[in-house]
Structure formats: structure tokens, C-alpha cells
Amino acid sequence: MGHPMFEYDAAATQAIFDYCRERLQMDPVPLDYGGLAPLPYDELATLITAEGRPAGEVLDFFKHSLAPAVVSIDAPNFLAFIPNSPTKNSLLFDMVVACSGLNGTSWLESAGVVVAENQALEFLAQRAGLPEGSGGAFVSGGSMGNLAGLTVARDVGRTLRRELDPRTVRFAISADAHSSVGKALHVIGVDALLVETVDHRFTVDALRAALAADPHPETVIGVVATAGTTNAGIVDDLEGLGAYAREHDLWFHVDGAYGGAAMLSSSERAHFTGLRHADSFVVDPHKWLFAPLDCAALIYRNPTIARRVLAQQASYLDILHSADDEHYEWNPSDFAIHLSRRARGLPFWYSLVTYGTEAYESAIQASVDLARRAQEMIEALDYVEMVRPSSLSIVLFRRRGWRDEQYNEWSHQLLRDQIAFVTPTKWEGETVARLAFLHPGTDEDLVRRILETMRD
């Protein structure tokens, strides 16, 4: 007889499976209300007891009282921030990962996980044009990917430039880099050379001009480019910046957390050829590669260097590093700032393998096409106008005559009415409307409906 918490409970299992089946069958899933919904504080206050409660009862409470207070990020009418639209198979396999005690820390413990995850990473590295031997690990998100990549970049730069005071080294970044890049630099204690750009695109000319105007250009040890800015979907000049970085021995980090997936889109592919220069590259399967949260791919051109910087050393871990052959010593935990690790790359791997690459390509293309179509629809109306051309799957536009509060009120009303989750953003100081497409099930009718709500 085991401990009651470890005994199989057929009724609880059935209830959970039924709930998951119900969610999987929804087409589409309900948007729900997020922070606009009332929360059951009174019931929550007495929920945890010494004796526990029946599993089915607590599931019901979750289903009816908590779940509606979460905007479903996988709803096709979730167009705010950067959505996340996991495929059915990726969701199913996430359950497998949860139920099979799959650890993803080291080769010794989990070679079967590591080879599969590495296959998915290799696919991404190949499409990015990175050389054979590139590799890394799946981490929890783009923010952690940026932090790990830039930590390696910092140490490599300091080693290469021993003549510099290590406290003075910097990375060249543009103001449109994601906030997590600024946060990563703060954490690792490195300053930025903030490069001014034309129309928010970081180009090699902008980099050259910034370096020429800077009193200490020699302290710049790396360049951070964005392959799809979060706010506007702009892909930096990867080819120019990457070639410059290579020529001048600078680390080239590419943050493609959101937009990197568009390297698989036939119409956008050409903007991504410069990925081949990357020393570190981040792309999030939990964004535009249709995997469940939390899953970001972090790939290094030279994983051996990353391992030297990031692998944790401790006597109880020595056995993980004892193999002679590098291949058999592939510990995902060595490539980022983490140790114990969920096998979070597997739902993406399973989805990619089961649906095939063409399904991925067409699903990504669908959002790019819809963004262009939305632009045409906006251009055909007199009360709205584009702020700039759509880029990747992002559309920025303004409602003529609206003030800031009107955008916020409109956003809340759309959610209250369960039409869509759309949030405004700021563009050059002005509050504007923003649509971020990601779910291949989002269609023109929804865009039409949203635009209609902005009419007087």
C-alpha cells in the first residue's frame, strides 16, 4: 500500500481527461474574460484544508470560477501582445510530458528526451542556415533565452578583449529590442550602446554611424538584432549586422522570439538569410511555432563555448560530465541558466513530426497573409488609417480622432463583448491600435467585425 497521494484515482483521472477532451474539442475555445471577470475570493479563502477535498469538486471549481477569469491565449480572437496557439497534438503531448515524469536535465537521465529535442533544435538551426554542430536547449521563454545568450556573449567578449576593463564592455542594441534584452543587460551588468535607427529598423549603416560617433567604440563586444520586433514585426538588417559582427569579431545575438518563425514563410524567408551569421539565436515555439507555454529554443553556433560559460559544476553533478564523447554528454542544463528542466521541447517536437513541415509553413504564412489583407481593409475605410505598413503578422493602425482613453475603453469593450482581445500600444508616443495575428484560424470576418466596432 502506498501513500494516498500516489494511488491511482480512476474518478479523478476520468474527470481530468474529460475536461481536457472537452477543451480539445472546442472549436474555437472561448475567449473568456481575464481580469475583467469577478474572482471567487471567499471560496478561495477556505479552499485549502487539512483533509483535502474531492478532486472532481475542485476541478469543477476551477472550471467554473477560475478558468473564465483567464483570456484563452489560444483563442483565434486573441490578437493582443503576442498570442500563443498550440496545435492539438502539441497539447496532447504536453499531457504525456506531464504524466510520464520526463526529465530534461541531462543525457545520463534522459537521453531519449535529449535526442528528440535536439532533432527539433536541429531543424530550426538548419532553417536558420546555421552550421552543422549548432545546438543548445529549450528554455522557458525568449527572456531566458536572451539572458543566457547574452551571458555567454559577455564572457566571450571579455575574454577576446582582455585589454579592456571588463566592466566597460557593451552591446549595440536598438531602442526597439525587446524589454527582456534590456533586463538581461541589467542582470549581467553590461551597458548598451543604443543605436538610433531609421523607421525602427536596426541596420548596419545605423550601427556604423553609432560606432563612429561613440568615444569608445572598442568597448562594443556584441550586436543584438531583433528578427521581428514585438511592437511592429520589423526584421532588423540581419545580413548587414551579422556580416559586420563576423568581420569585427563581435558576438551576434538574434532575438527571433516572436518573428524568427517567419523564416519558414515563403514570402518572408528572404529577410532571414542573415540568421546564418548568428552566434546565438532565440526563437519561441510557444509563440509562432504553435507549441504550448513554456518553450523557447536557444541555439548557439558553437555550443561548446556556451557550455564552458553556463554548465553548473558541483561534485554531485560530476558524473553528468564524465563521458568522453561530446555527443553523449549533451546536457540541456549546460546551455542556459537552469538545472532541473521539464522536457519542454517535446510537445513542439511531436507536433512538428506528426504534422510535418509544410503544415507549419502554411500556418505561419496564413497570418502574414491575413496581416496584409487587414491592411487593405483598413486602407479602404475612412475612419481608420495604417500607422505603417504591416510587417510579418503585425498591423498598427489608428482610429482617426481617438484619444488614449478611447483605445483602452474600446479594448475592454471588445473583451466584455467576447469579440476579441486586442490591446493598444504606443507608436512614437501616440496610442494606436495593434493586431497581432498568429492563429491560422483567425479570419477576415473577425478583422471586419473589429473594425466595425471603431465606427461612430
Ligand SMILES: Cc1ncc(COP(=O)(O)O)c(C=O)c1O
Ligand atoms: C522579440 C521578443 N523577444 C523576447 C520576448 C520575450 O519572450 P518570453 O515572453 O517568452 O519571455 C518577446 C515576447 O513577446 C519578444 O517578442
